[in-house]
Amino acid sequence: MTRRFPRPNAILQRLPLGSADLLRYAALIAVLLAIEPLFPAQYQIRLANLILVQGIAAIGVNVILGFAGLVSIALGALMALGGYTSALLMMRWGWPFPLAFLGACSLSAGVSAIVGLLGTRIKLNYFLLVTLALSQVITMVIVNEKALTGGPGGLLGVPPASILGFVVDSDPRFYVLIVPVFVLALYMAQRLRQSKAGRAMFALRLNEPAAQMSGIDVTRYRVFAMTFAGVYLGASGSLFAHLLRFLGPESFSLSLSLYLTLIVVVGGIGSNVGAAASVALVTALTQSLQSLGSWWVVIYGLVIMALLVVAPTGLAGVAASLARKAPRFVSGMRARVDRGP
Amino acid sequence: MDLAFAAQTLLSGASAGGIYTLVAIGFGVMYRTTRVFNFAQGDFGALGAYVAFQVWVLWKQPFWLGLVCACVAVGLVAVLVERVALRPLYRLGEAYTFISTIGLGFLIKGGIQQIWGPISFSVPSVFGDRAVDILGMRVVPQVAWTLAISLLLSMAMFLLFKLTKVGTAMRAAAQDRRVSGLLGIEVNRMYGLAFFLGGALGALAGILIAPIGFMNPTLGTSLGVPGMVAALVGGLGSMPGAIVGGLLLGILQAFAVFAIDPRYRDLVVYGAFVAMIIFRPRGLFGEGPQAREV
Numbered sequence: 127m128t129r130r131f132p133r134p135n136a137i138l139q140r141l142p143l144g145s146a147d148l149l150r151y152a153a154l155i156a157v158l159l160a161i162e163p164l165f166p167a168q169y170q171i172r173l174a175n176l177i178l179v180q181g182i183a184a185i186g187v188n189v190i191l192g193f194a195g196l197v198s199i200a201l202g203a204l205m206a207l208g209g210y211t212s213a214l215l216m217m218r219w220g221w222p223f224p225l226a227f228l229g230a231c232s233l234s235a236g237v238s239a240i241v242g243l244l245g246t247r248i249k250l251n252y253f254l255l256v257t258l259a260l261s262q263v264i265t266m267v268i269v270n271e272k273a274l275t276g277g278p279g280g281l282l283g284v285p286p287a288s289i290l291g292f293v294v295d296s297d298p299r300f301y302v303l304i305v306p307v308f309v310l311a312l313y314m315a316q317r318l319r320q321s322k323a324g325r326a327m328f329a330l331r332l333n334e335p336a337a338q339m340s341g342i343d344v345t346r347y348r349v350f351a352m353t354f355a356g357v358y359l360g361a362s363g364s365l366f367a368h369l370l371r372f373l374g375p376e377s378f379s380l381s382l383s384l385y386l387t388l389i390v391v392v393g394g395i396g397s398n399v400g401a402a403a404s405v406a407l408v409t410a411l412t413q414s415l416q417s418l419g420s421w422w423v424v425i426y427g428l429v430i431m432a433l434l435v436v437a438p439t440g441l442a443g444v445a446a447s448l449a450r451k452a453p454r455f456v457s458g459m460r461a462r463v464d465r466g467p
Numbered sequence: 468m469d470l471a472f473a474a475q476t477l478l479s480g481a482s483a484g485g486i487y488t489l490v491a492i493g494f495g496v497m498y499r500t501t502r503v504f505n506f507a508q509g510d511f512g513a514l515g516a517y518v519a520f521q522v523w524v525l526w527k528q529p530f531w532l533g534l535v536c537a538c539v540a541v542g543l544v545a546v547l548v549e550r551v552a553l554r555p556l557y558r559l560g561e562a563y564t565f566i567s568t569i570g571l572g573f574l575i576k577g578g579i580q581q582i583w584g585p586i587s588f589s590v591p592s593v594f595g596d597r598a599v600d601i602l603g604m605r606v607v608p609q610v611a612w613t614l615a616i617s618l619l620l621s622m623a624m625f626l627l628f629k630l631t632k633v634g635t636a637m638r639a640a641a642q643d644r645r646v647s648g649l650l651g652i653e654v655n656r657m658y659g660l661a662f663f664l665g666g667a668l669g670a671l672a673g674i675l676i677a678p679i680g681f682m683n684p685t686l687g688t689s690l691g692v693p694g695m696v697a698a699l700v701g702g703l704g705s706m707p708g709a710i711v712g713g714l715l716l717g718i719l720q721a722f723a724v725f726a727i728d729p730r731y732r733d734l735v736v737y738g739a740f741v742a743m744i745i746f747r748p749r750g751l752f753g754e755g756p757q758a759r760e761v
Contacts, residue, residue: 197569
C-alpha cells in the first residue's frame with residue numbers, strides 16, 4: 127500500500143512551533159514586557175492588567191460570536207464560574223494555583239460545551255435563552271449559597287496566584303504573568319482561525335446549509351467553538367479573581383456580557399486582533415469619561431445599536447478598507463502630481 | 468393541599484401565565500412579520516409600566532389615560548427603533564438585528580434607571596387587590612381581570628392575523644419580502660405596524676404585572692425571560708402556542724413553590740425550557756421543517 131505524504135506546506139501548517147509566524151508573537155511578548163517601565167504609576171499597570179485579562183475573554187467571545195456566529199449572554203457567567211472555581215479551589219481545598227487555574231478552565235469549558243451541545247439542535251434565538259438560563263442559574267447559586275460563595279456580599283480574601291514559589295501579589299508581577307498568557311491566547315485563537323476547524327466555523331456562520339452540504343458537521347464545530355471559548359472565559363475569570371483578590375456577583379452581571387459583546391462588535395465581528403485592540407480602546411474611553419457613572423449602560427446600548435448601522439464590520443473592517451484604499455489613494459495622488467497643478 | 472387551595476393556586480398561576488402570554492404574543496407579532504427576535508420585549512413592558520405610572524400616579528390623571536399613553540408611547544418607540552436601528556440591518560442577517568435588540572434592552576433598562584431612579588415603586592392596583600369570595604374560592608379581582616384581559620387580547624391578535632387583510636399582508640411580508648412587495652403590499656408599513664402592535668402589547672403586559680410585587684428597572688428581565696420562554700415553548704410566532712406556552716409556564720411556576728426551595732423557583736422555568744429543547748426543539752406549535760401555509 128502506498129502512502130501519500132502531505133505537501134510540505136501542510137506539514138508546516140500542522141506544526142504548532144517552527145513557523146516564522148511564531149517570531150511575531152515572541153516579539154509581541156517582548157514589546158509588551160518592555161513597555162512596562164513606561165507606565166507612570168501603579169494605576170496604569172493595574173489598568174493594563176485588566177485590559178489583558180478582559181482581552182482574553184474578548185478573544186473567547188470573538189470565537190463564539192465571530193467564528194461560530196452564536197450569540198451568547200452567559201459570557202459573564204462563565205467568567206464567574208472560572209473565577210469562583212479557581213478561588214474556592216485554592217481557599218477551601220488548598221489547591222496550588224496552576225491546578226486551580228486549570229480546574230477553572232476545564233469546568234467552564236465543560237459547561238460551555240454542554241450549552242453548545244444543547245444549542246446545536248436549535249436556532250440562534252433559542253440558544254440565547256439557553257445561555258440566559260445558564261447565566262441566571264449561576265448567579266442564583268452564587269447569591270444563595272452563602273456558605274460556599276460568600277453570597278451577595280462577595281468573596282473576600284482570594285489568595286494571590288503563585289507559580290513555583292513566585293507569588294504574584296503585586297500589579298507589576300501580575301503583568302509579567304498575564305502578558306505571556308494573553309499572547310498565547312491570541313496565538314491559539316489565530317491558529318484556530320487558519321485551521322480547518324476555524325474555516326469550517328466561518329463557513330457555518332456565513333451559510334449554514336451550504337456548509338452542511340459540503341460535509342461540515344454543525345454539531346461538532348459549534349461544540350468545538352463553545353469549548354474553546356469556555357477555556358478562554360474560564361481563564362479570564364480565574365485571572366480576574368486573582369488580580370482583584372475579591373469576587374462579587376456584580377462583577378459578572380449581564381452588563382459584563384453586553385460589554386464583551388460590544389467589544390467584539392467594535393473590534394469587528396470575527397477578528398481576534400480587532401477584539402484585543404478594541405478592549406484597550408473601550409477601556410481607555412471608559413476610564414477617561416468615568417464621570418458619566420451609571421450612564422454607561424445607556425451608552426453601551428446606544429453605541430452597539432449605532433455601530434451596527436454605521437460600521438457593522440468594526441475596527442477590523444475599517445482597517446481593511448483603509449488598507450485597500452490606501453494604495454489607490456497614493457497612486458491617485460501621484461497621478462495628480464504627475465499631471466501637474 | 469385541598470381542592471379549593473389547588474384551584475386558587477391554579478388561578479394565580481394562570482393569571483401570571485396570561486401576562487407571559489401577552490409578552491409572548493407581542494414577541495410573536497414582531498418575529499412573525501419581520502424575523503426580528505426582539506430581546507428587548509420585556510423592557511418595552513417595563514417602559515410601558517413606568518410611563519403609565521408617571522401619568523396615572525405621579526400626574527394624577529385617570530387610569531385609562533395612563534394606559535393609552537403608555538401603549539401609544541411604547542408603540543411609537545418601537546416603530547422608531549425599527550425604522551432607525553433595525554431596518555438597515557435586515558440585509559446583514561438575523562444575528563445583527565438580534566445583537567442590536569440586546570443593546571436596546573440595556574438602553575431601555577439604563578434609561579429607566581436614569582429617569583426614575585433605581586428604587587422600587589409599589590404600584591396600586593386599579594382592579595382592587597382585596598380578595599372576594601366566588602364559589603367558595605378567595606379570588607383577587609386583579610388576578611381575574613389580568614387573566615381575562617390577556618386571554619381576550621390574545622384571541623383578538625389571533626383573529627387579526629388569521630382573518631383580516633392586514634394580518635394576511637403581515638404574514639406574507641414575513642414569508643417573502645420581495646414578492647409581497649411586488650404584489651402591492653407595503654412591506655415597510657407592515658413592519659412598522661408589527662412593531663407598533665408588539666410594543667403596545669408589551670407595554671400592556673408591563674402595566675398588568677406592575678401591581679404584582681414591585682416595579683423597578685429590572686422588571687424588564689423578570690417579564691421578558693418568562694415571556695420569551697413561553698414564546699419558544701409554544702413555538703415561535705404561533706399565537707395558540709403563545710397562549711398555551713404562557714399559561715403552562717405560569718401554572719408550573721405557581722405549583723413549583725410547593726416542590727422546591729422558593730429561592731430556586733425560576734429553575735422550573737429554565738428546566739421546562741431545556742426539556743422542551745431536548746424533546747421538541749421547534750416548540751409545541753412551532754413551524755416545522757417545511758414552510759407553513761401563509
